[in-house]
Amino acid sequence: MSKIHKERRIPFVVANWKINKLQSDVMDFLEKVNEKVPGEKVVETGIAAQDLFLADMVRATADSPIHIVAENVHWEDNGAYTGETSPKALKDVGAKYVLIGHFERRKFFNETDSTVNLKVTAALRNGLRPIIDVDEDMSTYAQFMDAQPSVAQVSAALAGVSVDQIRKVTIAYEPTWAIGSGEAASADQAQKAAYLIRQTLAKLYSPVIAEQVRILYGGSVTPNNAREIMSQEDIDGVLVGTAALDPDKFLQLVEIAKDPSVPNFDIDHV
Numbered sequence: 605m606s607k608i609h610k611e612r613r614i615p616f617v618v619a620n621w622k623i624n625k626l627q628s629d630v631m632d633f634l635e636k637v638n639e640k641v642p643g644e645k646v647v648e649t650g651i652a653a654q655d656l657f658l659a660d661m662v663r664a665t666a667d668s669p670i671h672i673v674a675e676n677v678h679w680e681d682n683g684a685y686t687g688e689t690s691p692k693a694l695k696d697v698g699a700k701y702v703l704i705g706h707f708e709r710r711k712f713f714n715e716t717d718s719t720v721n722l723k724v725t726a727a728l729r730n731g732l733r734p735i736i737d738v739d740e741d742m743s744t745y746a747q748f749m750d751a752q753p754s755v756a757q758v759s760a761a762l763a764g765v766s767v768d769q770i771r772k773v774t775i776a777y778e779p780t781w782a783i784g785s786g787e788a789a790s791a792d793q794a795q796k797a798a799y800l801i802r803q804t805l806a807k808l809y810s811p812v813i814a815e816q817v818r819i820l821y822g823g824s825v826t827p828n829n830a831r832e833i834m835s836q837e838d839i840d841g842v843l844v845g846t847a848a849l850d851p852d853k854f855l856q857l858v859e860i861a862k863d864p865s866v867p868n869f870d871i872d873h874v
């Protein structure tokens with residue numbers, strides 16, 4: 605939509621480690637990046653990790669602007685739900701954000717639009733900020749070879765989310781075919797999708813509110829393609845799996861997010 609609005613949204617770089625790190629790796633990574641990330645008014649940073657590391661990560665980042673992100677959450681605050689994690693407990697250990705509806709959860713763990721919505725409202729009720737993942741319909745992609753985010757997923761995820769609450773929500777557009785494949789969407793495809801998502805938010809809330817919500821792109825982001833993707837008008841940051849397992853690449857991505865318009869000659873060695 606507009607450049608002026610983009611400048612008012614603080615860029616957001618989120619690492620999604622999935623189940624790829626052990627405790628010792630986690631602490632090594634944090635030691636390397638803790639003091640190097642800028643303040644959250646410049647670029648906000650988050651790291652999503654397995655629940656069992658979150659409390660230690662919160663302690664290890666106490667003096668750093670990095671926010672700790674859970675990768676999933678249950679929709680009930682407590683009760684007989686063996687193996688799940690309560691949103692109340694996540695808040696209690698100091699997690700600030702939670703990923704909800706990641707493609708891998710939809711694909712391997714039967715996450716549906718309605719469970720995503722239950723989790724989004726549970727997170728907000730407990731003071732956690734949801735990062736809602738939406739992907740896209742492969743048949744639409746095959747047909748049009750173009751980014752078509754599931755607008756239906758956005759609307760379903762936000763049912764019952766108030767105007768006040770939507771400001772605490774981040775949406776991440778992650779085309780299914782780009783996740784972990786090494787083949788990111790083009791900057792243009794990603795922008796088109798983010799624009800459609802913002803238009804959906806404008807219809808659900810208002811154009812003014814839609815301009816306040818951050819929209820991320822995820823799927824094979826690296827320091828080499830991030831600059832162009834993050835320069836797009838409706839893209840406010842990135843959700844990064846593979847590349848963000850490496851502390852140097854994570855720091856490079858944060859550096860790019862500070863000002864994606866500044867060219868960089870030799871990004872791999874920054």
Ligand code: PGA
Nearest residue numbers: 783784823824844845846
């Ligand atoms: P990727 O993962 O960067 O390895 O594609 C992104 C994600 O799953 O969020």
